């Protein structure tokens with residue numbers, strides 16, 4: 001029967017017709033695409049199957065991966081084309097002029113297989129980070145008031161209180177005289193903060209001695225997400241869902257979803273019992289639960305859960321990573337650490353409390369420069385990807401609609417044309433005088449344009465308070481036996497943690513010093 005079919009003229013005729021109608025035009029379009037993009041800087045060595053992926057070092061060797069990508073700057077100071085197989089071009093841009101074209105546009109995030117945001121959807125659903133079009137627009141419009149200055153102001157007390165608990169923990173470790181990893185301490189502190197600020201939930205995770213299942217799940221989800229991005233076979237949902245990694249991913253998704261649903265249900269019950277909150281401004285969960293559009297339609301339960309999952313993750317992982325890099329860099333640059341300490345000491349001098357007040361935040365100018373310089377060298381979100389919906393001319397080359405374009409922050413921030421001596425930690429680059437002439441798109445750790453980070457001011461205030469309080473109380477040095485190992489997957493973090501020695505210090509008194 002099969003043999004007969006093989007010799008059937010109808011089968012062969014059908015195949016020839018399909019070839020002519022579908023495959024040939026597709027192949028010609030692909031050839032045209034390759035021709036169009038051939039003028040862009042890329043690897044010379046092209047593989048028919050892998051494209052230029054075979055030139056990448058082992059995806060699990062973070063330092064080698066970073067070195068390889070930084071090497072693109074030697075070929076071009078503006079952009080580099082990667083072929084992910086011979087079918088998918090990804091154009092990475094890292095010059096402010098090109099970044100501006102992408103970030104200011106309303107081009108959507110790509111959601112095809114293997115795309116960074118598509119891989120996180122089973123976890124955060126259609127939240128603000130992963131959605132596009134009118135869904136994104138409606139939610140962004142709805143949630144923007146939750147980050148108004150008047151809402152952020154009282155959060156400073158929450159930052160201070162959470163920092164005090166972390167300081168106790170650091171104090172205990174400092175007194176032992178051993179080095180410790182500051183990254184998990186910061187993660188617990190920032191999750192306590194986002195839970196309290198955005199959800200009015202007080203779990204006091206920092207004081208829990210047992211492993212917290214929610215934290216564990218978030219950590220595993222972030223790792224499995226990054227691993228999936230570097231395992232092309234796992235781009236296909238069907239294969240990933242049947243793999244051990246995929247099954248573990250789904251189990252952790254279930255756990256974090258239940259955690260979010262419990263928070264939402266408790267708040268809903270309180271709202272039903274007590275009515276709308278008496279406070280002048282609604283917080284994040286209040287907004288989600290009470291939102292109605294013009295037709296009186298509220299958000300669906302799935303939409304609400306997706307946003308809670310999104311903000312719980314985006315609201316703690318990035319700022320804890322950034323603060324851990326900041327403390328690492330200050331431990332390596334003792335002169336900068338002392339300058340930052342002096343600034344905090346000057347502000348707190350003569351006060352009974354060591355709390356950082358809302359009005360102190362703008363005075364922390366040098367600390368702010370240190371934070372910016374940290375985000376330049378180690379942006380927690382290493383890149384931002386969009387898919388073109390129309391042809392765009394970049395440096396004279398017409399990049400066709402359908403191409404993925406990634407703004408690679410790790411490279412833009414180390415582009416020597418914009419930041420001389422790019423690998424050096426020099427916070428003074430960010431003083432007002434030194435930043436004035438710089439292109440505003442040259443430094444974009446929080447992205448820019450319509451899809452910039454909604455939590456940017458929240459994160460900056462939080463990092464200032466946490467870092468200032470730690471620096472006021474402790475002197476930090478690195479542990480040479482446990483170096484950092486930067487790895488840039490979904491989040492640019494140190495996979496070996498950030499190990500420090502902390503020593504209690506007596507704050508200096510400016511009057512006595514002078």
Ligand code: HEM
Nearest residue numbers: 128129314315318319322381445446447451453454455459
């Ligand atoms: C140092 C800390 C942070 C950094 C470096 C950072 C970075 C970024 C970047 C680069 C984007 C754009 C992503 C893209 O377009 O693909 C983004 C978006 C976003 N961030 Fe942050 N973020 C930080 C903290 C936070 C915090 C604390 C929150 C919540 C409280 C938050 C919530 C969000 C959300 C919801 C989006 C999506 C916005 C939209 O598309 O409308 N982020 N962030």
